[in-house]
Amino acid sequence: MPGSKSTAEQYADYKIKMQKIADVRNALAVLGWDQETYLPEKGAGFRGQQITTLSSIAHELFTAPELETILQGLKGNTTLDPVEQKNIILSTEDFEKNKKYPAAFVAEMSRVTNESYHAWIKARKANDYSIFAPALARMIELKKQETDILGYEGHPYNALLNEYEKGAHTGMLDTIFNEVKTALSPLLTQIEQQPAINKDFLHxxxxxxxxxxxxxxxxxxxxxxxxxxxxxxxxxxxxxxxxxxxxxxxxxxxxxxxxxxxxxxxxxxxxxxxxxxxxxxxxxxxxxxxxxxxxxxxxxxxxxxxxxxxxxxxxxxxxxxxxxxxxxxxxxxxxxxxxxxxxxxPSLIRTEADELTYHFHIMIRYEIEKGLIDGSIDVKDLKHTWNEYYRQYLHVTVPDDVHGVLQDIHWSHGSFGYFPTYxxxxxxxxxxxxxxxxxxxxxxxxxxxxxxxxxxxxxxxxxxxxxRFYTSNELCEKVTGKQLVFGEFLTYAKGKYGGIYGF
Amino acid sequence: MPGSKSTAEQYADYKIKMQKIADVRNALAVLGWDQETYLPEKGAGFRGQQITTLSSIAHELFTAPELETILQGLKGNTTLDPVEQKNIILSTEDFEKNKKYPAAFVAEMSRVTNESYHAWIKARKANDYSIFAPALARMIELKKQETDILGYEGHPYNALLNEYEKGAHTGMLDTIFNEVKTALSPLLTQIEQQPAINKDFLHxxxxxxxxxxxxxxxxxxxxxxxxxxxxxxxxxxxxxxxxxxxxxxxxxxxxxxxxxxxxxxxxxxxxxxxxxxxxxxxxxxxxxxxxxxxxxxxxxxxxxxxxxxxxxxxxxxxxxxxxxxxxxxxxxxxxxxxxxxxxxxPSLIRTEADELTYHFHIMIRYEIEKGLIDGSIDVKDLKHTWNEYYRQYLHVTVPDDVHGVLQDIHWSHGSFGYFPTYxxxxxxxxxxxxxxxxxxxxxxxxxxxxxxxxxxxxxxxxxxxxxRFYTSNELCEKVTGKQLVFGEFLTYAKGKYGGIYGF
CATH class of the missing domain: 1.10.1370.30 (Neurolysin; domain 3)
Structure with missing residues (x-):
């Protein structure tokens, strides 16, 4: 009975359980690393099976009732030191969030992720967005359901965003990306008017x-x-x-x-x-x-x-x-x-973008994700929207889908809310x-x-x-004395590119 | 309820459970491979912990009552094909054997293995067998207990032998190693009388x-x-x-x-x-x-x-x-x-031995292991026995413990019964x-x-x-038409070394 144990003993139990889960997750990470570096090609099938098994074990361990009992026993226990208290709060949050997902939803998400990933691969090969669109539509329906499962304040996209960046919200991102538009666009125009730089020798x-x-x-x-x-x-x-x-x-x-x-x-x-x-x-x-x-x-x-x-x-x-x-x-x-x-x-491909135009690529994806989730953008129109945004913000014409809407793997994986973190x-x-x-x-x-x-x-x-003792907002304020502002990046960019392009 | 499932369904359940265990064991093997090839040195501590965790998960899965129920349900079911039947028989054997070990024994064995391994390392550094002896004595006491836990017919050493070579026993090995002594010794003497071969160019x-x-x-x-x-x-x-x-x-x-x-x-x-x-x-x-x-x-x-x-x-x-x-x-x-x-x-170190004298190294270890387990050799006298055997069979004088009784890791790991398989x-x-x-x-x-x-x-x-459909004996008989005999090796050795040494 946890009740009969001292706080120190209960916390030790908590730590043992969490470290066991970490051991399994880190073993999974080793399998993943090996898969990307040294796995012989024929070994991929069984490796996939081994990864699935360990993932399900990690999941079982993290949703075990014993862990819940321990967490409940330690919740609000102020005799723990602040770091210990924070660990209990965060593990409880993680545990509760995990519990919110109905098994049927998890199974369906796994099925649709697999389907949409393969549709994306196929669409890329054929250079044809229409092959990806139906699976993506199904994925977005599920992501909308997920926002309801997780709950949110304000925009439903906030639910997804918080999976990657706790405390971030569309209010904050709208402000920041608005500044990207209003402050970086003129800078980009200024740069485009300068003589082109030669970088052939890098190739x-x-x-x-x-x-x-x-x-x-x-x-x-x-x-x-x-x-x-x-x-x-x-x-x-x-x-x-x-x-x-x-x-x-x-x-x-x-x-x-x-x-x-x-x-x-x-x-x-x-x-x-x-x-x-x-x-x-x-x-x-x-x-x-x-x-x-x-x-x-x-x-x-x-x-x-x-x-x-x-x-x-x-x-x-x-x-x-x-x-x-x-x-x-x-x-x-x-x-x-x-x-x-x-x-x-300015260019077509995010991963090849320079340090400045990169943020237009992200802003475009952010606007699109938000629109897909709140329904203001339809999957059917996505390609058109994408190409239009690229014309408008980066002054480039998207020649085909592979160099456009099909370039990133993220959506096929169901990773909505990830891009803004870049x-x-x-x-x-x-x-x-x-x-x-x-x-x-x-x-x-x-x-x-x-x-x-x-x-x-x-x-x-x-x-x-x-x-995770601090959220990113809290850490930023602690380190820099203020919340995240776009101005610091702008100052940096203006100084750097002013020097390089001579204005 | 397994009873309400068809044989095929029960067998499928069995397979799923066994493959899940295999996935964990193979993940462990990946961690082990990585440890020996690419692990950065500071990562060893946490890696050890990760290996311990996965080992205990594999153990839990293999001792789970659900598996036992499935095995019991399928035991003796002759509607399974012969390979399936054999799998059930062998898994049941493995399961039953696993169950025989009391938890206290397993814990003590783990403690003593750790202790004796570190004592062996220390003894090797100091080139002093007496540092290893007390831990080895404790290990041998446990191995004796293990023979009782496992049960055996004839010599208690058979219990340990069967862990590595099912069906092997001291009767068979005594016969074989007696032939090593009586037939290989004269061959060795004959070779020693020939002019020495030059192999300097290999170095x-x-x-x-x-x-x-x-x-x-x-x-x-x-x-x-x-x-x-x-x-x-x-x-x-x-x-x-x-x-x-x-x-x-x-x-x-x-x-x-x-x-x-x-x-x-x-x-x-x-x-x-x-x-x-x-x-x-x-x-x-x-x-x-x-x-x-x-x-x-x-x-x-x-x-x-x-x-x-x-x-x-x-x-x-x-x-x-x-x-x-x-x-x-x-x-x-x-x-x-x-x-x-x-x-x-003839030389001092097993791992550097040639194809012929190698078997004297093994025979010596076999005689010693048998004697340690049946009590006819005392740990205190082991060094003396070792050196005496080397003098007698390999005509070499052991200069110190590192080149003698401390050369192999096996006993420090508790691996008794392993050497004969070489x-x-x-x-x-x-x-x-x-x-x-x-x-x-x-x-x-x-x-x-x-x-x-x-x-x-x-x-x-x-x-x-x-x-494992066949034991080694059965396989040997199937492949060669007869049980293992030493004569085939002797014929091979005589032909080969007669040619090389010209007799």
């Missing part, structure tokens, strides 16, 4: 092994602990964590595109530094988990963009890079290189980085000297160690 | 990458399916299977010992071909599992020794090897190479290979031409596809 032949070594050296230089992680090759780069002492990144190498691997290394390195900075003693508990997707993305983008695409960063690394690739870069000045890696050019990540990154520059004396000089220790220490002190 | 510098490519080519050549497997590097070579379509081998490379990697590749390749040849439709069921350790080892040793150390094998591969390492082997004849790789030399493997291999030579017309000529397809097909037809 010469860059040897595979030399790229690999350079990328790995950057990761180490950033402070990524290779005794608590490793890098491997996969088709799509990702970061995965099995615990803060085993956080792995993957990358891909394109010998005809220098940027492909380098900034993917830095980006995933930012994610990995965050995971390595989570508290090991909170393993398996909410305060040992990343705050939110937006905060996770803030860490990858802070390193990728605010640091990794800065002039300061390349002041240090560019001479080394020139030595590695003298034939390609020997005659290219630091200034020309810096401009090339920051070239702004932009939030950049905006948090700008705000965090500005705070770090203010709070750490001589930060820029240290970065110019290839020394990221002060920046990493600042992140390890101010951002990484809290896990 | 020149052999480039790492060239070795890797050569080993991988051998694996492919043998018929190992690299789309259903892969090779990686680990400290100790091993084979692991997550299902017949994902069977992985590892190897190690020593640039100053050509033999180290090459025959480890062939050896593990033999294990892997067996696992790839198990029936996928029996995944998770006894008839989808390897027959026994002895039969598993027969497959590795058949390829490693009967094939991979034969003159026929190297007639084909040696010119290729010479081309790869012209500086080391350009002036070494095939005959000299063949003799070098088969040089017989010798059984060689003897089964000789008997199987002789049968294959009789049954496959022109087999030797095909091997001499580097074509192992007929041999592999024979193994895939006669040895691989049955899993």
């Amino acid at each position: 010469l032949h860059y040897n595979r092994d030399a790229q690999w070594k350079f990328g790995l050296a950057l990761l180490e230089n950033m402070g990524y602990d290779l005794k608590a992680g490793r890098q491997d090759v996969s088709e799509h780069p990702f970061t995965t964590s099995f615990n803060p002492l085993d956080v792995r990144v993957t990358t891909r190498i394109d010998e005809n595109d220098f940027g492909n691997m380098t900034w993917s290394c830095i980006h995933e390195g930012g994610h990995a530094l965050y995971e390595q900075g989570l508290p090991t003693e909170q393993y398996g508990l909410p305060c040992g988990e990343a705050t939110s997707l937006g905060i996770h993305e803030s860490q990858s983008r802070l390193w990728e963009n605010n640091v990794g695409r800065s002039l300061l960063f390349w002041q240090y690394h560019y001479p080394r890079l020139q030595q590695l690739f003298p034939e390609n870069l020997g005659n290219v000045s630091l200034d020309a290189f810096y401009k090339a890696i920051n070239k702004v050019q 932009s939030l990540g950049s905006f948090y990154a700008a705000q965090f980085f500005a705070a770090a520059q203010k709070q750490v004396p001589g930060l820029d000089a240290r970065i110019a000297g290839g020394d990221y220790q002060p920046l990493l220490e600042w992140l390890r002190t101010n951002v990484h160690p809290f896990g | 020149l510098h052999y480039n790492r990458d060239a070795q890797w490519k050569f080993g991988l080519a051998l694996l492919e050549n043998m018929g190992y399916d690299l789309k259903a497997g892969r090779q990686d590097v680990s400290e100790h070579p091993f084979t692991t299977s997550f299902n017949p379509l994902d069977v992985r081998v590892t190897t190690r490379i020593d640039e100053n010992d050509f033999g180290n990697m090459t025959w480890s590749c062939i050896h593990e390749g033999g294990h892997a071909l067996y696992e790839q040849g198990l029936p996928t439709e029996q995944y998770g069921l006894p008839c989808g599992e390897a027959t026994s350790l002895g039969i598993h080892e027969s497959q590795s040793r058949l390829w490693e020794n009967n094939v991979g150390r034969s003159l026929l094998f190297w007639q084909y591969h040696y010119p290729r090897l010479q081309q790869l390492f012209p500086e080391n082997l350009g002036n070494v004849s095939l005959d000299a190479f063949y003799k070098a790789i088969n040089k017989v030399q 010798s059984l493997g060689s003897f089964y291999a000789a008997q199987f290979f002789a049968a294959a030579q009789k049954q496959v017309p022109g087999l030797d000529a095909r091997i001499a031409g580097g074509d192992y397809q007929p041999l592999l097909e024979w193994l895939r037809t006669n040895v691989h596809p049955f899993g």
Whole structure:
């Protein structure tokens, strides 16, 4: 009987149960990592089955009545310390949310996700949105049902958004993306009037092994602990964590595109530094988990963009890079290189977008998702809406569906509410980085000297160690003294592109 | 209620439960593989915890009352086909055996295994058996208890032996190892009287990458399916299977010992071909599992020794090897190479022993294990007994404990009854290979031409596809027309070493 146990004993029981669930989930993550890196091709079928089995075990463990009893016993127990109390609150929230889903809904969602994923694959092959549309319509019906299951205040889309970014809502996003429109559009127009930047030299032949070594050296230089992680090759780069002492990144190498691997290394390195900075003693508990997707993305983008695409960063690394690739870069000045890696050019594909136009891609997806969920956009009209938005905001003409509405996998997976976290990540990154520059004396000089220790220490002190103890809003206010504002990103963008394009 | 279900439905339930357990066990195998190949060093602690959790989940699933009910419902049901009936019989046996262990015993065994493993590590570091002895004594007490828990006929050691080789017993092993003594000892003496063979050229510098490519080519050549497997590097070579379509081998490379990697590749390749040849439709069921350790080892040793150390094998591969390492082997004849790789030399360390003296190492361990379990050898005297046996049978003087009684990890793990399967493997291999030579017309000529397809097909037809449907004895009789006899190995050894040493 939990009632007869002391608080400490009950909390220990809670911890054991949660860590057991974490062990299963992390074993699943290992299976997933292996699947993307080393799995022999014929092994895929049984691997899928093994993943399904472990997923259902993790689900069973997390919905077990014993866990509910323990959580109820500890709820509101103020003799626990604040972190312990927060863990109980968050686990209870997670548990309750999990319980809301009727089994029939979960089964139907699984069926429709499978159906719509395969429809998307098929539609992409045929370059024909109409093949995807019926499955997507069914998916959206289910996502609407899900908003009712989860409950929400204001716009139904908030229910989905909160799955990825707790506390975010359409009010906040409308404000932010309105500023993207009103403030970034003129900046983009200004840039488009300048002479085009040459970046052809980034697409010469860059040897595979030399790229690999350079990328790995950057990761180490950033402070990524290779005794608590490793890098491997996969088709799509990702970061995965099995615990803060085993956080792995993957990358891909394109010998005809220098940027492909380098900034993917830095980006995933930012994610990995965050995971390595989570508290090991909170393993398996909410305060040992990343705050939110937006905060996770803030860490990858802070390193990728605010640091990794800065002039300061390349002041240090560019001479080394020139030595590695003298034939390609020997005659290219630091200034020309810096401009090339920051070239702004409206384009069709989100994942290839520059740091500035990227947010128009996200804004378009946000507007569409909101419209699909509240019914103001119909799946039938989606392609037209998409193409129209791209014409309007990015001044590009979508030539076909693969380069348009079929480009992202997210909707086929049922991930609605995910896209906005990409932009939030950049905006948090700008705000965090500005705070770090203010709070750490001589930060820029240290970065110019290839020394990221002060920046990493600042992140390890101010951002990484809290896990879900704070929401992203609370964390932002704690770190920067204010809630997320778009202005910090705008200031950063104006300064950077003003310098590059000379206005 | 199982009673209200049809046989087919009950069997389907059984299969689902068993495959779920297999999924967890195979996930464990992935965690284990990763641990030996790619795990960053700091990740070891949490990985251990994850492995413990999944192990306990697999154990819970396999001891669940629902499974027992299903097994009871299907027991003796003769409407099942013979393979299905055998699966039910074997799963019931496994289940019943599992149930015999009292929880207190399991906990104590886990504690003592941990203690004795660490004592062994410490003793090895200090090169002092007396550090290991007290923990080993405790382990042996538990193993004696285990023989009572499991039950046995004849010698108590049979209980432990049967854990690795069902149907094996001391009567059979006494006979076989007596023949090792009486028939191999004179052969060894005869060899020792011949001029020593030079094998220094095997210890020149052999480039790492060239070795890797050569080993991988051998694996492919043998018929190992690299789309259903892969090779990686680990400290100790091993084979692991997550299902017949994902069977992985590892190897190690020593640039100053050509033999180290090459025959480890062939050896593990033999294990892997067996696992790839198990029936996928029996995944998770006894008839989808390897027959026994002895039969598993027969497959590795058949390829490693009967094939991979034969003159026929190297007639084909040696010119290729010479081309790869012209500086080391350009002036070494095939005959000299063949003799070098088969040089017989009594030595101290089992894992470095040649194909012939190897069995004295095993015989010594077998005699010691039997004596420890029946009390005729005391742990206190073990070091003395060990050294005396080595003097007597291998004519070598053990200089210290690391090169003697502390060399193997097995006893510290509680693996008593395991060693004999190594010798059984060689003897089964000789008997199987002789049968294959009789049954496959022109087999030797095909091997001499580097074509192992007929041999592999024979193994895939006669040895691989049955899993545990037959015991090793039954399989041996089915394949070769008689039970295991030592004579086939002796004939093989006499022919081979007579040729090499010229008598």
